[in-house]
Amino acid sequence: MPITDNDALSAYIFATQSEAHAQHCSARSSAFHEEFERRYNAWRKANDEALSRGEALARSKGMVGDQPPSIQAYAKMTAGILDSIPEDDRQRRCDELLQMLLQRNMP
Numbered sequence: 606m607p608i609t610d611n612d613a614l615s616a617y618i619f620a621t622q623s624e625a626h627a628q629h630c631s632a633r634s635s636a637f638h639e640e641f642e643r644r645y646n647a648w649r650k651a652n653d654e655a656l657s658r659g660e661a662l663a664r665s666k667g668m669v670g671d672q673p674p675s676i677q678a679y680a681k682m683t684a685g686i687l688d689s690i691p692e693d694d695r696q697r698r699c700d701e702l703l704q705m706l707l708q709r710n711m712p
Contacts, residue, residue: 617659
């Protein structure tokens with residue numbers, strides 16, 4: 606089944622958000638960092654075509670960059686919330702990120 610533009614853009618957004626959230630989760634746990642890297646690299650490899658296409662689409666739409674409005678700026682802003690929530694909630698969200706990397710498959 607071919608990858609749609611929407612699927613490709615969604616994969617790129619997910620990757621960007623995952624990287625930003627992982628920085629905050631990894632700051633508190635080296636075990637998280639190691640597991641995230643393992644799962645994330647496998648996920649990126651499996652979804653390489655969609656990610657490349659998604660990044661190209663995002664760039665063509667002006668959605669890439671460090672300044673708002675951009676996918677990266679939004680990802681950093683939402684990831685920053687992890688620093689202001691209770692430890693147990695942060696841990697749950699970090700665990701959910703690891704689980705999503707196993708469950709999220711692109712067509």
